Amino acid sequence: MNRVAHRFDRAVNTYDAHAEMQDALGETLLGLYRRERQPRRILELGCGTGLFSRKLWQRFPSAQFCITDAAPRMVAAAEAKWTAEGKTESASPRFFVLDATEVAWPRGEAETKNLADIPFDLIASNALVQWFQGAQGLARHLRGAALILRSGGDLLLSGFGAENLVELRLALQRMGKSSGSVIGHDAETVQKVVEDEGLVLKSWHATEARKVYASPQDLLRHLAALGATGGANGNQAHLLRSDFKKLEAIYHQHYLAPGGGVTATWSTWAAWLIKP
Ligand SMILES: C[S@@+](CC[C@H](N)C(=O)[O-])C[C@H]1O[C@@H](n2cnc3c(N)ncnc32)[C@H](O)[C@@H]1O
Numbered sequence: 364m365n366r367v368a369h370r371f372d373r374a375v376n377t378y379d380a381h382a383e384m385q386d387a388l389g390e391t392l393l394g395l396y397r398r399e400r401q402p403r404r405i406l407e408l409g410c411g412t413g414l415f416s417r418k419l420w421q422r423f424p425s426a427q428f429c430i431t432d433a434a435p436r437m438v439a440a441a442e443a444k445w446t447a448e449g450k451t452e453s454a455s456p457r458f459f460v461l462d463a464t465e466v467a468w469p470r471g472e473a474e475t476k477n478l479a480d481i482p483f484d485l486i487a488s489n490a491l492v493q494w495f496q497g498a499q500g501l502a503r504h505l506r507g508a509a510l511i512l513r514s515g516g517d518l519l520l521s522g523f524g525a526e527n528l529v530e531l532r533l534a535l536q537r538m539g540k541s542s543g544s545v546i547g548h549d550a551e552t553v554q555k556v557v558e559d560e561g562l563v564l565k566s567w568h569a570t571e572a573r574k575v576y577a578s579p580q581d582l583l584r585h586l587a588a589l590g591a592t593g594g595a596n597g598n599q600a601h602l603l604r605s606d607f608k609k610l611e612a613i614y615h616q617h618y619l620a621p622g623g624g625v626t627a628t629w630s631t632w633a634a635w636l637i638k639p
Contacts, residue, residue: 365462367494368433371411374590375436378412381588384572384629389415389489392521392633393422395566400517402426402484408463408508409433409491413441419487420445420456428456429483434590435460463491463504482513490631493522493547498556501548505560505636512638518562523547524569524630531582531627534613538606550632557636566635575624579614580607582627 364372371378392415403426410416410432419428430445432438442458486508495504508518527547548556550569557564576582583602586592602610614625 364435365433365464368437368462370592371432371590372434372436374588375412375434375440377588378437378440378590379414381585382411382414384574384631385411385490385589386414388521388570388631388633389418391568391570391631392487392489392519392635393418395568395633395635396517396519397565397635400485402517404483405429405485405487406483406511407431408461408486408488409494410441410458411437411490413444415487415489416441416456417444417448420448426485430456430458431461431463433460433462463488464495464500465507481511483511483516484513485517485519486512487519489519489521491522492520493527498548498552501553502556502560505556505562509560509562509638514638516638517565518636518638519634520636521631521633522553524571524632525549525552526571526628527630529628529630530614530618530625531579534579534610534618537613538609540602540606547630548632553632553634557634561639562636563639564634565637567632568634569630569632571628571630574627574629575620575622576627577624579610579625582625 402423405419405423405426406429407416407419408431410430411434413430416428416430419426430438430441432441438458438460445456445458492501492504495501505518512518524547526549550567554564554567576585583592618626620626
């Protein structure tokens with residue numbers, strides 16, 4: 364298991380209570396997808412605890428699903444949600460551990476990974492691709508996904524923007540620390556990669572939301588509960604007790620919210636792509 368997945372694995376019991384941004388992003392993502400599309404074979408990547416999986420099941424109750432994540436406990440949590448909700452309409456989905464950075468399998472290998480359903484009609488992921496580093500990581504991921512998607516099939520994906528949590532990045536930079544928690548792709552990068560990979564952008568939505576946290580430590584606790592500390596390469600800024608004091612002072616100087624607390628800007632994007 365890679366280091367990013369390892370952190371998510373540990374956050375399995377706290378993720379849902381803190382995932383309001385991810386949940387809202389999933390709604391936006393599915394909202395982009397036209398009603399008349401009725402995919403039968405769906406692969407979900409980076410399912411986490413199954414928040415977005417549930418939206419997919421509800422929208423496409425009779426589709427066949429492969430639901431995957433790199434973190435084993437996340438896959439188990441998503442499966443438990445399915446079981447708890449007693450789904451009967453569709454064939455039981457297959458849940459398994461899969462690292463989405465290695466999505467470009469040769470066909471034979473894909474079959475041994477239980478992916479005999481290829482090519483898929485829809486490959487979907489919510490709040491996953493920010494973990495693929497830079498334009499190159501995203502391009503590699505899309506190229507791989509396109510290999511197991513049928514012609515005319517759809518990709519639904521969303522992620523965080525390059526300016527996500529900009530206050531935290533700048534504050535850590537002022538302290539000479541790596542901006543481990545700040546990851547994401549800007550709109551130009553995503554759209555250029557999509558075009559370069561020969562995919563067609565059907566629909567796009569970007570948002571920016573300012574949230575207030577009681578303190579910078581409160582924001583960091585929130586990120587830890589989500590499993591979202593550290594950068595796409597798995598590195599993480601190590602903060603000592605004295606660093607927290609410095610962080611607090613920087614936030615108080617630059618990022619105080621008008622009504623009290625500190626500000627964090629969440630920037631997200633969502634896209635519906637088609638493989639021509
Ligand atoms: C922010 S969570 C999103 C979870 C879920 N999609 C949702 O909407 O709540 C990101 C998920 O991506 C998974 N992940 C991170 N890197 C991954 C990779 N390389 N391959 C597959 N899953 C990965 C993590 O384990 C985590 O469950």
